[in-house]
Amino acid sequence: MRIGHGYDAHRFASGRPLVLGGVTIPYSNGLAAHSNGDVVIHALCDALLGAAALGDIGKLFPDSSEEYRNIDSRILLREVVKCLTDADLRVSSVDVSIVTQRPRLAPHIADMVQRLSSDLALASGRLNIKATTTEGMGFTGRGEGIAVHAVVLLEE
Numbered sequence: 459m460r461i462g463h464g465y466d467a468h469r470f471a472s473g474r475p476l477v478l479g480g481v482t483i484p485y486s487n488g489l490a491a492h493s494n495g496d497v498v499i500h501a502l503c504d505a506l507l508g509a510a511a512l513g514d515i516g517k518l519f520p521d522s523s524e525e526y527r528n529i530d531s532r533i534l535l536r537e538v539v540k541c542l543t544d545a546d547l548r549v550s551s552v553d554v555s556i557v558t559q560r561p562r563l564a565p566h567i568a569d570m571v572q573r574l575s576s577d578l579a580l581a582s583g584r585l586n587i588k589a590t591t592t593e594g595m596g597f598t599g600r601g602e603g604i605a606v607h608a609v610v611l612l613e614e
């Protein structure tokens with residue numbers, strides 16, 4: 459087994475859709491990013507690449523590249539899964555924590571699980587996504603942005 463951890467945070471920005479875990483969520487702000495700003499997928503990709511000792515998402519998909527401007531992060535996730543398959547690694551389980559004061563994400567979690575488990579070719583019972591606030595503390599508490607932690611287990 460191989461374990462990996464990923465962390466990412468993005469700042470809220472107006473005039474962009476909010477996309478988390480492949481799901482577009484109705485909200486006043488999106489997230490500033492070179493890609494579509496799906497911070498859930500970015501943290502997940504970094505956890506997967508970390509477990510595989512393949513570097514990180516910035517190394518694979520440089521934000522200096524026009525190819526990745528506003529790209530759907532699910533495309534990046536599927537690319538990462540391809541890299542794992544090439545390295546004879548299979549995703550065994552995934553746990554994700556989304557840290558944000560708002561919007562409320564509970565109504566969207568099942569959709570995120572369905573989309574990401576499909577991209578990962580993983581049974582939905584092996585993928586957990588949860589959301590928490592920080593009770594008003596810190597940058598997420600002040601509503602400045604969203605942070606995500608992801609932990610994955612890979613099987614050789």
Ligand code: MG
Nearest residue numbers: 466467497500
């Ligand atoms: Mg990112």
